[in-house]
Amino acid sequence: MSAPFVLAVAGPPGSGKSTLSYALSETFGGAPVLAYDAYEAVTTWPPEQVAAWLARGAPFDALPVPGLAEDLARLRRGEPVPDRERGGTLRPARRGAGRPVIILDTLLGRAHPGTGRQIDHLVWLDLPLDIALARKLRSFAEGARREPSAASRLLGALDAYLGRYDRLLHPTYALQRDRIRPAADQILGAGTPAEHVAAIRSAIQPILMAAPTPTAYGGAEP
Template sequence: MSAPFVLAVAGPPGSGKTTLSRALAERLGGAPVLSYDAYEEITGWPPERVAEWLRRGAALDEVPVPGLAEDLARLRRGEPVPDRERGGILRPSRRGGRPVIVLDTLLGRAHPGTGAQIDHLVWLDLPLDVALARKLRSFTGEARQDPAAAPALLGALDAYLGRYDSLLHPTYALQRARIRPGADRILAAGTLAEYLAAILSDLPDALTPRTA
């Protein structure tokens, strides 16, 4: 059997990468989703360390995602890996055809550890103001679901906005400049159904059968 096909989804925070990755995995026969967010450590850096990283040129090989490249390689070999996002075990789908792995990532092909393992990269090309609005709604949505958590979420939102101009926006602009050019498919704002139709039409017929 052929090695699993790695389908990567990238875009700025708030672009809908995770929602799209999960929908693709379902359509592709229950493919495993490997998520950058479950491995990354840069959000734990103090702001001054991020600022220094940006000042030095923001080398993407310095972004710490320990274990991500190794787990992706193991999945490509057909070996199970821990699901660090949801718990349990991830395995390549074997429901006929060529198995698929979905990689939900911020770094695309620009990251030296995982980029060379990607077969097809999709970039969600949302304007940063739209992505920001979606990100803010994630804070307010959590607060609406759990009012008791609202004070903590308000603090997190204030911290996020407080460093947006000086740190986050420059980082997201840099991400777009470096990752977007390496994409095989660039998708402007659209519905989930439109995204799925566009991406699935690009993929080889030999992949795991698509479900309705």
């Protein structure tokens, strides 16, 4: 059996990583999606801890994502893992020809030691931070429309998000772009999810169909 191909999608919050990741999942026969947001613990940090992390040079290996690298490695070996985002179980999808695909929806790209070394193809969604912020704000509004009873809670969350944005979040997102974008295999700007899917598929399809070579995971090396 060919080892699964790890296709990672990175970009700033609001860039459309999750939307694109699930569109890619459909394109590649129900490929499992591992979502960074289902593992990360940094959003539990108080603002002063985030500020101290920035002051230390913002080491990405200090960001806690317990279990993510381990679950990705297990999927690469063909083992099932819990779906921590949507519930149920994730398994590498079988494909008629070529290697199965695993989608990694991540903020850290190859800058995270545990998962970065397992990525075969990294896509960076190159969205300007002001547009990403506008999309993030719209997500709060959409949440309030879908669940009017939660509007007060969402307004509080929005206020907290904007209160941290200029001092903590914007500098973090700028660092993310500076460190992760250069290591991307493919950079995509403006476009619809369908256009992005087509561009990614065109880029990796020859690799997926190529003859694999054995690896320590018992499958193939890209």
